[in-house]
Amino acid sequence: MRTRQSVCARKARYASAAVALDAAKVAGLALRPYRCDRCWQFHLTSRTKGKWMPITSLYS
Structure with missing residues (x-):
């Protein structure tokens, strides 16, 4: 499913997955x-x- 433009516009953007995880x-x-x-x-x-x-994230 494609992300709606309105949803993308209001979310924070991160350059990499690692930065987003932080x-x-x-x-x-x-x-x-x-x-x-x-x-x-x-x-x-x-x-x-x-x-x-x-599986580890389920018990953390």
């Missing part, structure tokens, strides 16, 4: 980075439906 850790929330198909940078999302999650 921002997620600071936020203290269970967020994961993804590459946006609109701006080709990384955003954070809390959605996990249909996404592979490492």
Whole structure:
């Protein structure tokens, strides 16, 4: 599914997945980075439906 332009415009953009993960850790929330198909940078999302999650993250 393609990211809507309005969603992309209001989210923070990160140059790499590593930078996005650092921002997620600071936020203290269970967020994961993804590459946006609109701006080709990384955003954070809390959605996990249909996404592979490492087993260690389930128990942390």
